[in-house]
Amino acid sequence: MTRATLSAVLLAVLVLVALTAPWIAPHPPSSVVTGAFADPSAQAWLGGDSIGRDLFSRTLFGLRHTLGIALAVTVGAALLGITLALVAAIRRGWLDMVLGRLVDTLMAVPQIIFALMVLAVLGVSLPTLIGTMIVLETTLFFRVLRPAAGDVAAMDYLEVARLRGEGLAWTLRREVLPVLMPTVLAEIGIRFAFAALFISSLSFLGAGIQPPDADLGGLVRENALAITVGKLAPLVPAFVIALIAIAVNGVVDGFVRRHAIRPELLP
């Protein structure tokens, strides 16, 4: 099996586990079943967390949260970012310039710092969290797709489309988007992996999903103390985050090679 196939299988397993978490988890995520940081046992396969909840069950639910948020953010940002990039490339003019400036400005600030500031002001909740991440990810979609769409929009067949009187929505969906599809799909994959790492970092820093719910980053935060007494509790969810990123990046890498997208275009 190639690396891309292996990655795809791994990704499929992770998604399946996330979808079926409520049925396959041996315990509810919030019930205390063993001692704090207890060693693995028949009762709790990966041991207990900081207050004796089942780490295995909590990791399954954490995976569900992490993948769910990464998906919501990626879908939202992809719709917004791709539309804006393509409209800007087709229409040009003041809209293109304003969007370009706005994106440049947002990208000039480190993303995690921007997110922390916005979340500190607005307060951390699921909508503000997802909204903030969508704004940041939209700028990255725009940054990659605007130049690519510009190349397509400058081609002769688009002049023909304009002369035929095709509308903006039609031109966007039927003339420009299909040509860009490989780049768009690769970018969606990269952004998904990034979103999963980003929400994990925010939750790890305490500015993400709030207790008692926990995504994988939140689980690392909750159990961080265990590491100094030699327990592995925080490493389990952290390792699952790495698996998500490795699986997604592996799939994207295979896809990029097959479609001969110039890797320099990707971050």
Added chain:
Amino acid sequence: MSRFSRYLMARIAASVLAIVAVSMIVFIGTALLPGDAAQAILGQEATPQALEELRNQLGLHLPLWQRYLAWVLAALQGDFGVSFSSGRPVIDLILPRLANSLILAGAGAAVTVPLAVGLGILSALYRDRWPDRAIGTISMLLLSLPTFLTGYLLIKIFAVELGWFPALSMVRRSTDLMGWIRALTLPVIALTFVASAHTMRLTRTAIVAILSSDYVMMAEIKGLSPARVILRHALPNALSPVISIAMLTFAYMIVGVVVIEVVFSYAGLGKLIIDAVGYRDLPMVAACGVVFSVVFVSLNLAADVLAMLANPRLRLAA
């Protein structure tokens, strides 16, 4: 005015604009919140008279734009207000933390830049052969590892099991050189893991572009030895991108330290902003955010400008 100085002015203007935009977002966001600074300082039990008095004192009755200007003018003089949670001037708390973060990021860059640039050049020289593939696979793995996984693994192995280094990187003003080295070693290794992949990729792309240029092909056609082609023809032109990449790596590190500082309990600016977000100590969050942005934007600007200065063609043609 030469083209270069015109370019320089435009870049500086764009950087300043970015920082102004950030400060406005933060300031307006803070101002629109229910409950104002007076409430936050005096707490819920404050009498209305005391609140009113403090509001007058803080100028909270003035229009938003006047308050923003006053805030910016004070900030330019180093006055970021008073921390809600500790009651001390924000700037006094920030400066030592900023120094600690710069030390950590600087040490990280000093290790990462030679290592990752070297590997990136190696990867470019052997492109599409096994060293390139191996380095490419490793860098993809590194990009997939969350920072805290690397950090906690290092703590587990080198602090808890082997006991070579402390698990918490505590530093004080009285810490001696050995103490600093012991405290910084694990965080610097973790930073290197985080940033190397990025730097290797940038270097590889830049060097591949040089190696596939016409004049390198010409040198090869002339029959020069591969060593001479690389050392005398390719590398001098690599100086400009490598300088730029070194600065970008440093900028990347400044942000990378946030998670690392929390993992290792290192008293830097990242830990400070995270604690401030936890307490919703808004003057502190705003000041840390602005300082982070200024450092980050300046380093990016420096990367561009140094790259231009190191390359005569860019310097003259821009």
